[in-house]
Amino acid sequence: MNRVLIVAEHLDGKLNASVAKCVSCAASIPEAEIAIAVLAADGSAVTAEAAKIAGVARVLQVRNPANEPALAAVLAPQIASLAEGYSHVFGSSTTFGKDLMPRVAALLGAPQISDIMAVESATRFKRPVFAGNVIATVEAPADCQLVATVRVASYQPAPAGGPAPVETPVVDAALPTHTRFLSVSGARSDRPDLQTAARVVSGGRALGSKENFALIQRLADRLGAAIGASRAAVDAGYAPNELQVGQTGKIIAPELYLAIGISGAIQHLTGIKDARTIVAINKDAEAPIFEVADYGLVGDLFTLIPEIEAQL
Amino acid sequence: MRRILVALKRAIDFNVRVRVRPDGKGVVTDGVKMSTNPFDEIALEEALRIRERGGADEVVAISIGPDEAQQQLRNALAMGADRAILVKTDQPIEPPAIARALLVFVERESPMLVILGKQAIDDDSNQTGQMLAALWQRPQATFASKLELTDTVARVTREVDAGLETIEVDLPAVVTTDLRLNEPRYIKLPDIMKAKKKPLDVTALASLGVETASQLRVVSLESPPQRKKGVMVKNAAELVAALRQKGLV
Ligand SMILES: Cc1cc2nc3c(=O)[nH]c(=O)nc-3n(C[C@H](O)[C@H](O)[C@H](O)COP(=O)(O)OP(=O)(O)OC[C@H]3O[C@@H](n4cnc5c(N)ncnc54)[C@H](O)[C@@H]3O)c2cc1C
Numbered sequence A: 001m002n003r004v005l006i007v008a009e010h011l012d013g014k015l016n017a018s019v020a021k022c023v024s025c026a027a028s029i030p031e032a033e034i035a036i037a038v039l040a041a042d043g044s045a046v047t048a049e050a051a052k053i054a055g056v057a058r059v060l061q062v063r064n065p066a067n068e069p070a071l072a073a074v075l076a077p078q079i080a081s082l083a084e085g086y087s088h089v090f091g092s093s094t095t096f097g098k099d100l101m102p103r104v105a106a107l108l109g110a111p112q113i114s115d116i117m118a119v120e121s122a123t124r125f126k127r128p129v130f131a132g133n134v135i136a137t138v139e140a141p142a143d144c145q146l147v148a149t150v151r152v153a154s155y156q157p158a159p160a161g162g163p164a165p166v167e168t169p170v171v172d173a174a175l176p177t178h179t180r181f182l183s184v185s186g187a188r189s190d191r192p193d194l195q196t197a198a199r200v201v202s203g204g205r206a207l208g209s210k211e212n213f214a215l216i217q218r219l220a221d222r223l224g225a226a227i228g229a230s231r232a233a234v235d236a237g238y239a240p241n242e243l244q245v246g247q248t249g250k251i252i253a254p255e256l257y258l259a260i261g262i263s264g265a266i267q268h269l270t271g272i273k274d275a276r277t278i279v280a281i282n283k284d285a286e287a288p289i290f291e292v293a294d295y296g297l298v299g300d301l302f303t304l305i306p307e308i309e310a311q312l
Numbered sequence B: 001m002r003r004i005l006v007a008l009k010r011a012i013d014f015n016v017r018v019r020v021r022p023d024g025k026g027v028v029t030d031g032v033k034m035s036t037n038p039f040d041e042i043a044l045e046e047a048l049r050i051r052e053r054g055g056a057d058e059v060v061a062i063s064i065g066p067d068e069a070q071q072q073l074r075n076a077l078a079m080g081a082d083r084a085i086l087v088k089t090d091q092p093i094e095p096p097a098i099a100r101a102l103l104v105f106v107e108r109e110s111p112m113l114v115i116l117g118k119q120a121i122d123d124d125s126n127q128t129g130q131m132l133a134a135l136w137q138r139p140q141a142t143f144a145s146k147l148e149l150t151d152t153v154a155r156v157t158r159e160v161d162a163g164l165e166t167i168e169v170d171l172p173a174v175v176t177t178d179l180r181l182n183e184p185r186y187i188k189l190p191d192i193m194k195a196k197k198k199p200l201d202v203t204a205l206a207s208l209g210v211e212t213a214s215q216l217r218v219v220s221l222e223s224p225p226q227r228k229k230g231v232m233v234k235n236a237a238e239l240v241a242a243l244r245q246k247g248l249v
């Protein structure tokens, strides 16, 4: 029997969409019994959501005002304590999971496998290395716990089911006070979320200014798409950091990805490998983005975007 | 002495298109350009800037790896680090072991700040800084894009999925860098000459007395499936027609 504990990411009383994808990954481990841990100030709504994911055997709800806003240093000792008796402890490879899970692993004295993209057995997994240019098959020892993050773009969300029973374990862990949350910025918009959107329109350095980047926004709105950006566009201040797609930004798997004025550096391509259909618009016919594009269009984006809009 | 420790990894240069060896046991490294992991250069740059504005007295660069990693440490000294430590090993080592090895030096040097990259672009683990912070029982501020210090706390802006998060951590603390924290300086020729006189200590990893054996075993490496090359369309009308036919717009 493999017992998998999944750490739930949540914000403002809502479960992050990545959690149901972690459940899919965990469910592909043979004979897996899956539990989800919800650490929150209250967390009742999140717990109820988590209990409704098919394949979940139980939800562990841990209430503590110190748990929100989430801080890795505060959550990690609690998760380490909850993890007793579990063979696997999983989190999403979102910035939340990337920050938290290695701290948990170190407290448990367990190794961590980052970015699981496929499960071969309870101890053998595939993960990308070298910005996704190489896929490694990694074997973990059978006799110790394993911590991992799940590359969410590799998994579909588990369907609805349940409800699973809820437990409220008492966690006995000393919580540090050396880390304090101050604020979070980031525009809340009505646009689809980059990580879950079916369509994404991304702009690169070629846009040339923040004002011009509005062209990308306009096209995205016409398509009901989320907005993405290359690192160069973010560095130049045309788009905020949370829109960066790639090795150091978000790894996404939309049905449709439009790369406009983006050259297609390997670090960018890492983020879109799992997109169903890639469209590239670039004035340079030799741009590497065309090597991965399903549809390529050579030309000036400033004339092509209005032409595309006229056709929609 | 207010000291900053910076961890640097020697890694294949980010511009190299990495290829798997035919035996699937490693990647091609012959004649391949090696550099300092880009995030770690940013870590060093940040440490130097803190020292230059009077916020620290000494910057120590440390790398765990083969003899050749002395090149990266010499570069770090040329950039401005005061001294460097090579912890020598020819074995590949994993983040938990790196963290344990770094902890030995953290305890020895009592830094106010340890700055690492958020990830090494070869293994892409994104683990070491968080593990070090846990073992050291100190705060972590990962994925930093802005760092402000007082005598007792660091205020760090972090690049997170939602946008930018700001946290405050008591010192000493571990910080890991994101790409927008700063732009590392270029090394000037006279600095390379000066760096030759700066101390670079070499210690064997085995002499630290920490467990460094790998827990994870790499079974095999393979190239990812290639996307097949698509078609070029002539104009906007053709593109939209093709997408419409596939039900994508
Ligand atoms: C460690 C590391 C991590 C990185 N992580 C990421 C990451 O997560 N995401 C990421 O995107 N990058 C990342 N990068 C950066 C990456 O290497 C590239 O520098 C970046 O992706 C380039 O962005 P770009 O394509 O917008 O700009 P450029 O490479 O400058 O490309 C601009 C393109 O626009 C085209 N163009 C110009 N004008 C027009 C026009 N009028 N009409 C149409 N086309 C035009 C040009 O032909 C060119 O192909 C990383 C780099 C490093 C070292």
Ligand SMILES: Nc1ncnc2c1ncn2[C@@H]1O[C@H](COP(=O)(O)O)[C@@H](O)[C@H]1O
Pocket (backbone or CB within 6 Å): B007, B008, B009, B010, B037, B039, B040, B043, B062, B063, B064, B065, B095, B098, B115, B116, B117, B118, B119, B120, B121, B123, B124, B125, B126, B127, B128, B129
């Ligand atoms: N061999 C090493 N020597 C020194 N620092 C390292 C080493 N490996 C990793 N690090 C540091 O840890 C960071 C994260 O690496 P990783 O957890 O492997 O992705 C790197 O950016 C470095 O700052």
